Amino acid sequence: MKTPILVDCDGVLSDLIGSVLMLARERAGIYKTEADIVHYDYGKALEWPRWWVEVENAVRDREFVYRMHPYPGSFKALRELEAKVGRENVFVCTKAWKGLPEWMAQRSAWLQDFAGVPTERQIFCSDKALIPGLLIDDDPENMKGRDFHSAYCVERPWNVGAPFTRGTFEALVASLQDRGEL
Numbered sequence: 001m002k003t004p005i006l007v008d009c010d011g012v013l014s015d016l017i018g019s020v021l022m023l024a025r026e027r028a029g030i031y032k033t034e035a036d037i038v039h040y041d042y043g044k045a046l047e048w049p050r051w052w053v054e055v056e057n058a059v060r061d062r063e064f065v066y067r068m069h070p071y072p073g074s075f076k077a078l079r080e081l082e083a084k085v086g087r088e089n090v091f092v093c094t095k096a097w098k099g100l101p102e103w104m105a106q107r108s109a110w111l112q113d114f115a116g117v118p119t120e121r122q123i124f125c126s127d128k129a130l131i132p133g134l135l136i137d138d139d140p141e142n143m144k145g146r147d148f149h150s151a152y153c154v155e156r157p158w159n160v161g162a163p164f165t166r167g168t169f170e171a172l173v174a175s176l177q178d179r180g181e182l
C-alpha cells in the first residue's frame, strides 16, 4: 500500500486568515496583515477575543467558508501532487468546526467545486493523529506524535520554529519523487 498523503485545507489550500482579517476590518475596525498573525490563536494575535463569534455568524449568514479564497498556486500544487503519487492517494484532511455543521457543509462543497477534491477524498477529523500518512499542515499541534517522515509544516507566520520540516507546499510537491517512489 502506498503512503496516503493528507493535505490540510485551512492555512494550506484555503486562505482562512485572509477571510478572518477581512472580517476583523469590517466588524471590529482591526487592521492587521497575515504577518501580524504570529500565534495560532487568532484571537490573541488579532487582540480580538470575539473573532470566533463573528466567524460563526458569517458562516451562517454569508457562506464565509464557501467564499474563501485559495492560496495562489495551491490548487496547481495539489494537481501536481496527484499526478506524482496518484489521485487515489491524496486526501484533504481537515477539522470540522465544533457545533457548526454549516462549516463542514460549505468546506465540503468548496473542496468539490473549487479544489476539485470529491467527497470520497475528503476526511473530516478532530484528531489527525488517528490518520496514518504524510500530513501536510500549517498547525504543528496537528502533527504531534508523527515522525520526521510523516509530517511537513507549510510555513506561515504562526508556525515559525515548528519542530518539523518546514517550507512551502509547492516546494514539498517539487521534492517528492514521481509515482511509485513513495
Ligand SMILES: [Mg+2]
Pocket (backbone or CB within 6 Å): 008, 009, 010, 011, 012, 137, 138, 139
Ligand atoms: Mg490548517
